Amino acid sequence: MVLEVDACHLGGVMPRSEELIMAFRRLAEGRESYDSVVGLARREASAVIEMQRRLGMTYIAEGQLLWHDILRPFAEHLEGVKLGPLTRWFDNNLFYKRPIIVSNLSRTTRILEKYVFTDLLKEINWKLILPEPYTFYSLSINQSYNRWEDLVLDFAEIIVEELRSLEGSGPALLQLSAPSLVENRLDIDQVETVKEALRVIKNGFSGLLMVHLFFHDASNAFPWILDAPLDIVGIDPFSTDPGEIRGYSFEGALAVGCIDARNSYVESNEEIVAILSSVVECVNAKSYHLTTNTDLEYLPRRVADAKVERLAVAYRLLRGGMS
Amino acid sequence: MKLFPTQEVGSLMRAPFLRKRLDEIAISEAEYWGRVLGVEGFEVLVDKLRRKEYTQEELRDWASLYAIRLHEAAGLDVVWDGEQKRVEMYEHALRQVRGVEFLGKVKVWDAETYNKAAIRSKPLLVENSYVSEFLFAKKHARRELKVPITGPYTLSDWSFDEYYIAKARPTESLVEKKREAKREMVFDLAKEVVRPVVLSLVENGAYRIQIDEPAATTKPGEVGLFVEAFNEVVKGINARFTIHICYSDYRLLFPHILEAKTHELSIECANRDTVRLGQSERIGYEALRLFREYSANFMIAPGVIDVHSDYIEPPELVRDRLIFAARVLDDPSRIIACNDCGLRTRRWDVAFKKEKSLVLGASLARGAIERS
Incomplete structure (x- = not known):
């Protein structure tokens, strides 16, 4: 079997360096200015971008180093949302501040421009990672909407507005991180709402749209996710037995998270190929992408860098026709 | 046995003289707490601090003594060195x-x-500071001691695995491979690290041992593994064991926790409770209903002191929480009064007031139950 992969990109945000972590801590203690922390984050983001360019990644992630968690920019800046309690992030020793929805969502400011160094991404095919709308809803406390469906759809609209606000400097690829879609099997009404929200985003965004399913068994979202308006579906083989999704076909690209971003063990090229093969054998997609199974913020920065490098090396080998 | 015995959960903030900046303020605090807590010979420490004639080891011994005295001065029945x-x-x-x-x-x-570690080969205990730590505390404590130790499941779940995953037999499913690797890692940590510590402590006279497992419910599918590993640690050891689990979804413990060979289970409740007085409704203690429903046979130590707030719970609030917990379990003799977790994040003045309130509140609850 010849494995052909079309693209390679990170499946989530990057971890901060120890220097940046300490700067954020000093900021929290009032011993560092926000501008100074942003300056340091900007330098790190520049290095993260340069590393991926050097390694030949197809889509470049900015790292999203200013984001305390994937929901935070929206929890802090959307009207109708306030910050809630620290809550465990799925089955990790990592916590996020749960958004509390106190009134209907609305935008009064450009949020992403405060959190993404778009000026570092000019003329780059870059990748942005945002929460998938149903995942945003399920990780929030809804005290306002009578119909949860409206919250999901309003958040989808917010994403579209934010992408438009980036104007000419928007991403080429938008990844919606969606562990809530696979934590359990959704019922038919939930599925229809998820699809409708994805349709709203797809219609309002000219780049490639990806949903990344991680932490849980991707088969919980099969086969309906394959019919959603998506260009790329990402799966986490460290949480999904490929045998459970055997026999499915997908007209888009399947992004396979062949690097475990929750463990420091660096997979060998052979292991990466074996993982990819096990998925390719089971799911017939139009093309395949190589990615990480989730965000890399579970790793110390230098370990994350090593894993990114390994991902890129494996991609180069595969592009060379390694069988 | 007296109703509502009182105990702490483990940590305290570092003693003032263990801070990085050992200035006059820290020395004055050492003097103040020495006097307030009745630490014998505290003047010797203060003199050493002023003359800058001390070793770090000496300071750690003094800190241990101060912390023991803090818990004793507050009136706790069971103490530790923070x-x-x-x-x-x-x-x-x-x-x-x-x-x-x-x-x-x-x-x-x-x-x-x-600071996260990777397991790179089979773990083996090669140093054991727990025994000297315990012997020092034993020599100085005037109350019964309880030694906290981190449990094997949490040590595993908070670590990277570079050894077991690499040597796990190749399977088609990475999910299965990860599961097997995790199980082996948890059991090795139980057998080669935590159990030897517990055995050494018991051989040196420790009786009460608390196994801290805050990660117990992190992965719902592995709660049974946590319980199996705990049982492996304590197998055949003659000691009184407490499991401490905090900030968790306690529903996930069931039914596995019923198999745990523990005498006590310490859980956090105050943090999720209101501070209103009252004994008929206490939202933070609803989880206790599960323990009654499943007929859990161990004692429960529901936290009645929130360790993430400087608010000093009045003794009457502690009393109401304990009485509510006793009613839910329908047996006051199965309730221990303690904190949600260690008081590591609270200043000593706050921690001391909280512990005194815990003791006073337990006394009020005891009186109320005995009168009823």
Whole structure:
């Protein structure tokens, strides 16, 4: 079997360096200015971008180093949302501040421009990672909407507005991180709402749209996710037995998270190929992408860098026709 | 046995003289707390601090003594030294283990991190500071001691695995491979690290041992593994065991926790409760209904003191929480009064007031039950 992969990109945000972590801590203690922390984050983001360019990644992630968690920019800046309690992030020793929805969502400011160094991404095919709308809803406390469906759809609209606000400097690829879609099997009404929200985003965004399913068994979202308006579906083989999704076909690209971003063990090229093969054998997609199974913020920065490098090396080998 | 015995959960903030900046303020605090807590010979410490004639080891011994006296002065029945000689619960445990390498800081939330280690070969306990720590405390304590130790499941769940995953037999499913690797890792940590510590403590006279497992419910499918590993640690050992689990979804413990060979289970409740007085409704203690429903046969130590707030719970609030808990379990003799967790994040003045309130509140509850 010849494995052909079309693209390679990170499946989530990057971890901060120890220097940046300490700067954020000093900021929290009032011993560092926000501008100074942003300056340091900007330098790190520049290095993260340069590393991926050097390694030949197809889509470049900015790292999203200013984001305390994937929901935070929206929890802090959307009207109708306030910050809630620290809550465990799925089955990790990592916590996020749960958004509390106190009134209907609305935008009064450009949020992403405060959190993404778009000026570092000019003329780059870059990748942005945002929460998938149903995942945003399920990780929030809804005290306002009578119909949860409206919250999901309003958040989808917010994403579209934010992408438009980036104007000419928007991403080429938008990844919606969606562990809530696979934590359990959704019922038919939930599925229809998820699809409708994805349709709203797809219609309002000219780049490639990806949903990344991680932490849980991707088969919980099969086969309906394959019919959603998506260009790329990402799966986490460290949480999904490929045998459970055997026999499915997908007209888009399947992004396979062949690097475990929750463990420091660096997979060998052979292991990466074996993982990819096990998925390719089971799911017939139009093309395949190589990615990480989730965000890399579970790793110390230098370990994350090593894993990114390994991902890129494996991609180069595969592009060379390694069988 | 008296109703509502009182105990702490483990950590206290570092003693003032263990701070990085040992200035006159810190020395004055050492003098103040020495006097308030009745620490014998505290003037010797203060003099040494002023003359800058001390070793770090000496300071850690003094810190241990001060912390024991703080708990005793508050009136607790069961005390510890506030983990004054430890870095923190995870790193301290694994620093004494061969086969482990610390890789650097990873985020827990926002700017909070911990130094995360990778297991790179079969873990083996090669140092054991727990015995000397315990013997020092035993020599000085005037109350019964309870020694906290981090449990094997948490040590595993908070670590990277570079050894077991690499040697696990190849399977088609990475999910299955990860499951097998995790199981072996947890059991090795139980057998080769935590159990030898517990055995050494018991051989040296320790009786009460608390196994801290805050990660117990992190992965719902592995709660049974946590219980199996705990039982492996305590198998055949004659001691009184407490399991401590905090900030967790306690529903996930069932039914596995019923198989745990523990005498006590310490859980956090105050943090999720209101501070209104009253004994008929207490939202923070609803989880206790599960323990009654499943007929759990161990004692429960529901936290009645929130360790994440400077608010000093009045004794009447502690009383109401304890009485509510006793009613839910329908048996006051199965309730221990304690904190939600260690008081590591609270200043000593706050921690001392909270512990005194715990003791007074338990006394009020005891009186109320005995009168009824």
